[in-house]
Amino acid sequence: MKKYIKYRKAIIAVIGFCLLTEFGCVSSEEKSSDLVVYKNQEAPIDDRVKDLLGRMTLEEKVYQLNQVAFGKHMTANNIGGEMDKVSPLIGSIIYVNQDPNLRNDLQKKAMEQSRLGIPIIFANDIIHGFKTIYPISLAQACSWNAELVEQACAMAAKESKVSGIDWTFSPMVDVARDPRWGRVAEGYGEDPYTNAVFSKASVKGYQGNDLADENSIAACLKHYVGYGASEGGQDYIYTEISNQTLWDTYLPSFEAGVNAGAATVMSGFNDISGVPASANHYTLTEILKEKWEMDGFVVSDWNSVKQLINQGVASSDKEATLKAINAGVDMDMADRLYLDHISDLVKENKVSLNRVDDAVSRVLNLKFQLGLFDKPYVTVTPEYNRYLLPEYISTAEKLAEETMVLLKNSDNILPLNNKVSSLAVIGPMANNQEDLLGSWSAYGDAKDVESIYKAIESEFVQSKIFYARGCDFDGNDSAGYTEAINVARKAEVVVVCLGEKKSWSGENASRSTISLPKIQEDLLLKLSELGKPIVLLLSNGRPLDLSRLAPLSDGIIELWQPGVVGGKPVAGILSGRINPSGKLAMTFPFSTGQVPIYYNMRKKARPTSGMYQDITKEPLYGFTHGLSYSNFKYGDLKSSKTNLRKDENLIIEIPVTNASDVDGAEVVHWFISDPVCSISRPIKELKFFEKKSIKAGTTEVFEFHLNPIRDLSFVDSSGNKILESGEYHVSVGNQKIVINLLD
Ligand code: NOJ
Numbered sequence: 001m002k003k004y005i006k007y008r009k010a011i012i013a014v015i016g017f018c019l020l021t022e023f024g025c026v027s028s029e030e031k032s033s034d035l036v037v038y039k040n041q042e043a044p045i046d047d048r049v050k051d052l053l054g055r056m057t058l059e060e061k062v063y064q065l066n067q068v069a070f071g072k073h074m075t076a077n078n079i080g081g082e083m084d085k086v087s088p089l090i091g092s093i094i095y096v097n098q099d100p101n102l103r104n105d106l107q108k109k110a111m112e113q114s115r116l117g118i119p120i121i122f123a124n125d126i127i128h129g130f131k132t133i134y135p136i137s138l139a140q141a142c143s144w145n146a147e148l149v150e151q152a153c154a155m156a157a158k159e160s161k162v163s164g165i166d167w168t169f170s171p172m173v174d175v176a177r178d179p180r181w182g183r184v185a186e187g188y189g190e191d192p193y194t195n196a197v198f199s200k201a202s203v204k205g206y207q208g209n210d211l212a213d214e215n216s217i218a219a220c221l222k223h224y225v226g227y228g229a230s231e232g233g234q235d236y237i238y239t240e241i242s243n244q245t246l247w248d249t250y251l252p253s254f255e256a257g258v259n260a261g262a263a264t265v266m267s268g269f270n271d272i273s274g275v276p277a278s279a280n281h282y283t284l285t286e287i288l289k290e291k292w293e294m295d296g297f298v299v300s301d302w303n304s305v306k307q308l309i310n311q312g313v314a315s316s317d318k319e320a321t322l323k324a325i326n327a328g329v330d331m332d333m334a335d336r337l338y339l340d341h342i343s344d345l346v347k348e349n350k351v352s353l354n355r356v357d358d359a360v361s362r363v364l365n366l367k368f369q370l371g372l373f374d375k376p377y378v379t380v381t382p383e384y385n386r387y388l389l390p391e392y393i394s395t396a397e398k399l400a401e402e403t404m405v406l407l408k409n410s411d412n413i414l415p416l417n418n419k420v421s422s423l424a425v426i427g428p429m430a431n432n433q434e435d436l437l438g439s440w441s442a443y444g445d446a447k448d449v450e451s452i453y454k455a456i457e458s459e460f461v462q463s464k465i466f467y468a469r470g471c472d473f474d475g476n477d478s479a480g481y482t483e484a485i486n487v488a489r490k491a492e493v494v495v496v497c498l499g500e501k502k503s504w505s506g507e508n509a510s511r512s513t514i515s516l517p518k519i520q521e522d523l524l525l526k527l528s529e530l531g532k533p534i535v536l537l538l539s540n541g542r543p544l545d546l547s548r549l550a551p552l553s554d555g556i557i558e559l560w561q562p563g564v565v566g567g568k569p570v571a572g573i574l575s576g577r578i579n580p581s582g583k584l585a586m587t588f589p590f591s592t593g594q595v596p597i598y599y600n601m602r603k604k605a606r607p608t609s610g611m612y613q614d615i616t617k618e619p620l621y622g623f624t625h626g627l628s629y630s631n632f633k634y635g636d637l638k639s640s641k642t643n644l645r646k647d648e649n650l651i652i653e654i655p656v657t658n659a660s661d662v663d664g665a666e667v668v669h670w671f672i673s674d675p676v677c678s679i680s681r682p683i684k685e686l687k688f689f690e691k692k693s694i695k696a697g698t699t700e701v702f703e704f705h706l707n708p709i710r711d712l713s714f715v716d717s718s719g720n721k722i723l724e725s726g727e728y729h730v731s732v733g734n735q736k737i738v739i740n741l742l743d
Pocket of ligand 1: 125169222301302507
C-alpha cells in the first residue's frame with residue numbers, strides 16, 4: 001500500500017509537472033488506457049469532447065484556439081514560420097506543403113509529445129483545386145451547373161486529403177459588385193441567390209456525407225461577412241453595410257452554407273459599418289451561433305485579430321484578443337494573440353471560462369468528426385496515384401467548357417469552319433500557361449497546363465497556324481507588333497488572346513481600372529486595321545471594360561482563368577466541337593466609371609434618368625448574358641393560377657425549343673419582382689435557375705415551383721422574413737406573369 005501511495009504521488013508529480021510546462025509530456029497512464037472516454041471510438045462525440053475538456057488545463061485549451069502557419073504561400077500576404085517553433089499542443093496549422101509524410105511527422109509530434117495526444121487539424125487554401133486546378137470560382141458560377149461544381153470540389157477534397165489537408169478555407173461566398181476588387185475572382189459573382197446555391201454545392205462537395213470519410217475535408221465559409229462590399233474595390237478596407245443590406249444581400253450565402261453543414265466560418269478583414277467583422281458580436285454570435293445555431297467554429301482571417309488595432313477598436317494586442325474572443329472568434333489565425341493573452345484575460349475575469357470551453361469544444365468537436373483522434377495520420381499513396389487523375393482532368397475540362405461565355409458573335413463568325421485555311425494566334429495569353437491557372441492556384445503547375453495556341457494547333461489539324469506574342473501583358477514595349485501584324489496578314493482569321501496575369505486578381509490585387517493595359521488594347525487595334533475577321537479570347541479574373549475592344553472584334557469568348565484544362569475547351573468552342581453554354585454571373589460594365597452596376601440594384605427615384613451623360617446607361621454585357629450556337633426559342637410563360645394563397649405553391653413553366661440543328665444546353669433564370677412593398681426591393685431578384693441539354697429540333701419544358709414564403713418574402717433589417725400580400729411579377733427573359741398573393 002505504502003509503495004502504491006509513493007507510486008501515485010510520483011504520477012501526480014509527473015502530471016503536475018506536465019501541466020505546468022508549456023509543452024506537456026506523454027503520460028503513460030493517458031496513453032495506455034483504452035477506458036478513457038475521449039479515446040473510445042464507440043462513445044458519442046459530445047461525450048468524448050466533454051471528457052477531454054475536463055482533462056485539459058487552461059493552457060492546453062488556449063493552444064487549441066490557435067492556428068499557426070508552416071511553409072510558404074505563393075503570395076507575399078501570408079508567410080509562415082518553421083515547425084520547430086510550433087508547439088505540439090497547437091490546435092491547427094496552415095500547412096503550406098504537399099508532402100503527406102511531413103504532415104504525418106508534424107502530427108506525430110502532437111500525438112506523442114503532447115500530454116493528451118490531441119491531433120492537429122491541418123488547413124490550406126484549396127480554392128479551386130489542389131494540383132488539378134479547376135476554373136476560378138467566378139467562372140464556375142457562369143456554368144450554372146451546381147452539380148458539376150460539387151463534383152469538382154469533391155475531387156479537390158480527395159486530392160487535398162491524400163496530401164494531408166483536413167480543412168480548406170473555401171468556399172468564398174462574398175457577394176461582390178465592384179470588379180476592381182481583386183477578390184471577385186474567388187466568389188460566385190454579384191447575386192445573393194447564386195452565391196447561396198454554390199455555397200451549398202461546394203460545402204457538400206468538400207465535406208461529402210460524412211466528415212470522417214477518407215475523401216472528405218472540412219469547408220470554411222468566408223469571409224464572414226460583407227467583405228465583398230469593400231469600398232471602391234480596394235482590399236482590407238472599410239465596408240458600409242446597413243442592417244437591411246446585411247440581411248438581404250450578404251448573409252444569405254452564409255446561411256445557405258451553414259444549413260448545408262459547413263464545419264467552419266472565417267471572420268473577415270472588413271469593418272462592418274464601424275464594427276469590424278472579427279469583433280462583431282452581432283454577426284458572429286447573435287446571428288451565426290444563436291439564430292442559425294451553427295455548431296462549428298469561427299476562425300479569424302490571417303491576423304484579423306491583431307488588425308483590430310489598425311481598425312481603431314483596440315489599443316493593444318490584449319484588447320484585440322478580448323474583443324475577438326468575446327465577439328465569437330474561436331480560433332486565431334496566424335497572429336498568435338490568443339496564445340499570449342487569453343489565459344491572463346480569463347484570470348482577470350474578462351473572458352469567461354465558459355466562453356473558452358465553448359470555443360475549445362467546437363474545435364475538438366470537428367477534430368472528432370473528422371476522425372482525427374482515431375486516425376491521425378494520412379495513408380501515404382504513391383504520387384502518381386494522388387494527382388491529376390484522369391477523372392479529375394475530365395471534370396476540370398467539362399467544367400471549363402461550361403464556364404466559358406460567348407460574349408459576342410457577329411454574323412455568326414463562330415464557330416469557325418474547321419476547313420479554315422489558316423489562323424493567326426496572337427497575344428500575350430496565346431502561348432501562356434501560368435496565368436491560365438488563376439489566383440490561389442495551390443499546387444497547380446504551369447507545365448500541366450495546355451496553352452491556347454497548342455490546343456488550337458491540335459484542334460485545327462487541317463489549318464495552318466501562325467503564332468506571335470505581339471506584346472507583354474503591360475508596359476510600353478510595342479516592338480512585337482510588327483511580327484504580329486506580319487503573321488496576321490498571312491491568316492484567314494486572327495485570334496487575339498489577351499487578358500490579365502493571375503497575380504492581377506485574388507487577395508490584395510485590386511485595380512483602379514478594369515480595362516486591359518493600353519499595350520494590349522493597341523495590339524488589337526493595329527490588328528483590326530488589317531480588315532480580317534477578329535476573334536478575341538480573354539482570360540481574366542474579373543469583368544473587364546471592353547468598350548474599345550468589343551467594337552473591333554467579331555467574336556469574343558470569355559475563358560476566365562480555366563485552370564489546367566483551358567486550351568482544349570476554348571479551341572473546341574472555336575471549332576464548334578463544343579457549343580458554349582456559360583452565362584455571366586457578374587455584369588460586365590460598359591466602362592470602369594459605371595461601377596458599381598449590377599442587375600439587382602434597388603429601385604431608383606427616376607428610373608430612366610440620372611445616369612452618366614457621357615456613356616450608355618446599359619452595361620456592355622449584363623448578368624446572365626451568354627450566347628450559344630443553338631437558336632433557343634422561348635414559348636409562352638404559363639402559370640396554373642394567378643391568385644395564390646400564402647400557403648399554396650405554384651408551378652410556372654416555359655417551353656424552350658432548340659430551333660437549330662446544333663445540340664446545346666440552355667440555362668433558364670427565374671426572377672421575381674415586387675412592385676410595391678414596405679421596403680424598397682431590388683428591381684428584380686433571381687430565385688431559381690436550371691440548366692438543361694436540349695437536342696437540336698426538340699423542346700424542353702422548364703419549371704419553377706414557386707413557394708411564396710421562400711421566393712416572394714423579404715427580410716427586414718433584423719432578419720425577420722416578411723410576406724406581404726399583393727402583386728408580384730415572375731419573369732423569364734422579357735416575359736412576365738403577374739401573381740396576386742391573397743391575404
Ligand atoms: C487571407 C485571406 O483573406 C483568406 O482568404 C485566406 O484563407 C487566409 N489568408 C489564409 O491563407
